[in-house]
Amino acid sequence: MIITKKKDFSKILEYLKGRDRVYLFGCNSCAEQCETGGEREVKAMAELLEKQGKKITGSSIPDETCYSMLIKKHFREDKNAIEKTDAFLVLACGAGVKAVADAAGDEKPAFPALDSLYLANVTRYGHFFEGCSLCGDCVLGETGGICPHTQCPKGLLNGPCGGMANGKCEVNMENDCAWILIYKRLKAQGRLGALKRIASPKDYSNGVKPRTVVVESRIKK
Amino acid sequence: MHTLKDSLSSKKFTITAEICPPKGTDVSDFLKKAQLLKDKIAAANVTDNQRAVMRLSSLACSVLLLKQGLDPVFQMTCRDRNRIAIQSDIMGAWTLGVKNILALSGDHVSFGDHREAKAVFDLDSVQLVQVINKLNSGTNMKETPLKGGTGFFIGAVVAPEAEPWEPEMIKFEKKIEAGARFFQTQAIYDIDKFHKFYEYARKFDVKILGGILLLKSAKMAHFLNTNVPGVTVPKHLIDELEKAKDQLEKGIEIAARQVKELKKFCDGAHIMAIGQEESVVKIIEGAG
Ligand code: SF4
Numbered sequence: 001m002i003i004t005k006k007k008d009f010s011k012i013l014e015y016l017k018g019r020d021r022v023y024l025f026g027c028n029s030c031a032e033q034c035e036t037g038g039e040r041e042v043k044a045m046a047e048l049l050e051k052q053g054k055k056i057t058g059s060s061i062p063d064e065t066c067y068s069m070l071i072k073k074h075f076r077e078d079k080n081a082i083e084k085t086d087a088f089l090v091l092a093c094g095a096g097v098k099a100v101a102d103a104a105g106d107e108k109p110a111f112p113a114l115d116s117l118y119l120a121n122v123t124r125y126g127h128f129f130e131g132c133s134l135c136g137d138c139v140l141g142e143t144g145g146i147c148p149h150t151q152c153p154k155g156l157l158n159g160p161c162g163g164m165a166n167g168k169c170e171v172n173m174e175n176d177c178a179w180i181l182i183y184k185r186l187k188a189q190g191r192l193g194a195l196k197r198i199a200s201p202k203d204y205s206n207g208v209k210p211r212t213v214v215v216e217s218r219i220k221k
Numbered sequence: 222m223h224t225l226k227d228s229l230s231s232k233k234f235t236i237t238a239e240i241c242p243p244k245g246t247d248v249s250d251f252l253k254k255a256q257l258l259k260d261k262i263a264a265a266n267v268t269d270n271q272r273a274v275m276r277l278s279s280l281a282c283s284v285l286l287l288k289q290g291l292d293p294v295f296q297m298t299c300r301d302r303n304r305i306a307i308q309s310d311i312m313g314a315w316t317l318g319v320k321n322i323l324a325l326s327g328d329h330v331s332f333g334d335h336r337e338a339k340a341v342f343d344l345d346s347v348q349l350v351q352v353i354n355k356l357n358s359g360t361n362m363k364e365t366p367l368k369g370g371t372g373f374f375i376g377a378v379v380a381p382e383a384e385p386w387e388p389e390m391i392k393f394e395k396k397i398e399a400g401a402r403f404f405q406t407q408a409i410y411d412i413d414k415f416h417k418f419y420e421y422a423r424k425f426d427v428k429i430l431g432g433i434l435l436l437k438s439a440k441m442a443h444f445l446n447t448n449v450p451g452v453t454v455p456k457h458l459i460d461e462l463e464k465a466k467d468q469l470e471k472g473i474e475i476a477a478r479q480v481k482e483l484k485k486f487c488d489g490a491h492i493m494a495i496g497q498e499e500s501v502v503k504i505i506e507g508a509g
């Protein structure tokens with residue numbers, strides 16, 4: 001799941017300066033679960049903007065706002081309201097903002113109401129832990145399923161740094177050192193050999209952006 | 222000029238000390254410290270933007286030490302440069318006459334004075350040692366032959382009091398496998414524990430310099446315990462400092478005592494006086 005957090009309302013007003021007719025997008029997927037872009041948040045945003053004298057021309061909470069074709073379809077369906085709009089405000093992750101901005105095209109701007117933070121595991125209801133940084137060259141097979149690129153703030157690949165103290169991380173003593181977690185798990189699984197091998201420098205060529213993937217079997221249908 | 226390598230291979234007890242580059246381009250104090258230490262130590266480590274605080278470059282300061290006739294240990298962290306800049310700077314240091322290099326991961330930027338900076342860590346310390354070793358063999362890290370390689374005496378760091386210890390030991394052995402030939406340890410406080418580490422480490426063909434951190438005051442010791450990762454000053458030392466009339470003198474005395482202990486079995490000592498380089502001379506004299 002993609003974790004998002006609300007931007008300051010003052011930033012949003014800055015974006016919308018001189019643009020009084022606003023159309024809102026939420027997202028019924030990740031942003032709904034983070035309570036940043038579900039029905040309640042979109043409604044609250046509409047009220048706040050109306051108090052500032054803005055007119056809400058319409059709103060939508062697609063199932064997944066990152067589906068560009070879904071957003072394009074919505075633009076066609078709500079054509080009248082969209083024509084009367086000066087700007088779009090998107091309460092979704094950056095991919096959602098992009099989908100709306102692309103559908104709106106060159107004439108009308110779309111603005112983010114949220115900051116997109118990370119890809120998370122839902123560890124408990126309402127608890128989101130950053131588990132993977134989508135690096136393009138997964139090393140979890142050697143690290144007991146614990147990501148050193150994500151759980152170690154330095155992204156080290158060969159074991160703990162000198163700042164580790166009693167299993168805690170030097171950068172934030174409340175966090176466990178990723179490498180101690182990795183060590184413990186590999187040891188328990190009898191796989192310390194994986195830790196003893198020197199890990200090569202990361203291949204960042206897999207991460208050159210923007211990345212695209214086409215699933216052939218899906219397009220032939 | 223006497224060198225670190227000669228001193229360590231002659232099997233005599235070898236002392237190195239850290240000199241911190243200035244926060245600016247006025248190097249007069251830096252040079253004074255170099256003159257002061259020149260004939261007292263085998264080599265001086267030049268820190269690389271230590272604790273992620275931006276200072277004059279460790280490469281430039283290493284070359285300044287060379288000109289003063291003091292053998293520099295050029296410290297290089299992985300925090301601020303990617304693998305291209307790292308290789309390029311390492312070769313640069315070699316062409317300017319630097320012979321020793323110490324590979325470190327580096328403190329995270331969140332400790333320093335530029336907290337908004339992007340932390341690079343394109344390589345880690347083990348990989349950095351490997352890269353220097355490649356450059357020594359005449360190729361770059363991609364194994365493309367170079368028109369002239371390097372011949373560095375490669376050092377790395379180990380934390381002999383790390384808890385848990387096994388993963389630190391695994392990393393230590395990886396650094397040796399990657400090509401490290403000498404180690405300067407993090408600050409040691411428990412000599413018995415360190416002795417055990419030394420007994421294990423001497424199985425390998427590497428030299429060990431025990432890290433001695435000058436405690437300038439009890440206040441500093443408390444600060445280290447709460448703010449500096451991986452450092453735990455034991456209570457009995459803090460008590461000793463607190464009771465002393467002149468805490469700095471006491472700190473020097475403690476450090477001298479520790480160096481003296483190391484002399485009984487270790488290859489050498491690495492003294493970190495953090496801005497109090499003048500005291501290093503007293504520590505060395507106190508250790509006899
Ligand atoms: S190594 Fe870490 S960041 Fe990379 S894909 Fe695997 S879990 Fe994600």
Ligand code: SF4
Pocket residue numbers: 151152153154155156159160161162163164165168169170171176177178179180
């Ligand atoms: S303490 Fe562990 S998790 Fe934290 S930066 Fe060092 S190696 Fe990474």
